[in-house]
Amino acid sequence: MLSPDQIDLNMLSIFGAVVEAGSFTAAAERLDVAKAKISISISRLEQQLSCSLFTRTTRKIVLTEAGRILHEQCQPLLQGLREALFQAGSDQTSYGELTGVLRISSTVNLTAQKLAPVIAAFALLHPRLRIDLRLADRIGDLVSDGIDLSFRMGWLRDSSQRAMKLGEFQQFMVAAPKYLKRYGEPKQLQDLRRHEWVALSLLPTPLTWKMTDIMGGVETVHVKSRLQVDALNALLALVQNGAGISVLDEFTAQTAIDAGKLVRLFPEWSLPVGGVYAVLPPGRLVPAKIRAFIDFYRNYI
Incomplete structure (x- = not known):
C-alpha cells in the first residue's frame, strides 16, 4: 500500500x-x-x-x-x-499584485449598468490578472463552472448560498407609451388585474406585488399574465414594444423613462426593495483576488 x-x-x-x-x-x-x-x-x-x-x-x-x-x-x-x-x-495589509484568473459571472443588464466600468478600472490596476466575465441571468453551479464570484440583483432563493449584500435598488412599475395609448393608463392599483402583464419568471412571486404608499398603507395586487420570460433584457424589450405592464429595477427603468420609451406608473406607491449581491462558492476563506475585487467594487460604486 x-x-x-x-x-x-x-x-x-x-x-x-x-x-x-x-x-x-x-x-x-x-x-x-x-x-x-x-x-x-x-x-x-x-x-x-x-x-x-x-x-x-x-x-x-x-x-x-x-x-x-x-x-x-x-x-x-x-x-x-x-x-x-x-x-x-496571504498579506493581510495589502493585496499587492494579483495574478492568475478571476472568473466572474453576472447578468447582461447588471454588467452594462454597474459592473463593466468597475471591471475595466480594476483590470488597469492589476495588469497580470486575467478576468473571465460570463453572462447569464441564472446562478449556475459556481463550483462546477469554476466561477470565483457571481453578481446578482433581486432576492436569493437559495439560503445556503454564501452572499454579501453590496447595495439596494428600487423597483418601478412601467409601461410603454404605445401600450397606454391603446389600453389606457390604470388609475387604481386594482385596475392592473384587467391589464396585460409581462412576468419575469426569475422572481419568487412574479404575479403578486406588495405596494406601500407614502403614508405607510399596504396593498397587495394580483395580476394575470399571458407572457412570461426568464431574462431581464427580454422583459425590457417586450415592455418597450407595448406587450404589457411590468416591473423593472430602477437602473433599467430610469434609462428607458429618460429616453421616453417607458412611463412610470403609480409613482406614489413603492415596491419592495431589492438587493445587489456578490455570491461566492463554498469555503471558509475568500481568496485575495476575490476580496480585492469586492472591496474595489464597494469603493467604486
Missing part, C-alpha cells in the same frame, strides 16, 4: 477539479492548464492507486466507487490544506 508521502498532492488536487468540473476539458479551463496534463495526472494517479477512478465514455466521465470514496475522504483535507496555506501566506 502506498504511503501518503508517495502521492503527489497536485494529482489529488487535479482529481478533485475534474470531479467538481465534470470533465477533463472543464477542469483544464478551470485550472488554466492543458487538457493533456489533466489526463496524464489522472492516469498516473490511477496507476499509483492500482484502481480506476473514472468510467469514461465518449460523452462524459463518471466516478467509480473507488473514485467516489477517494473524493469524499480527500477533498475536505485538501480544502483545509489550501485554506491553511492561504492564511499563512
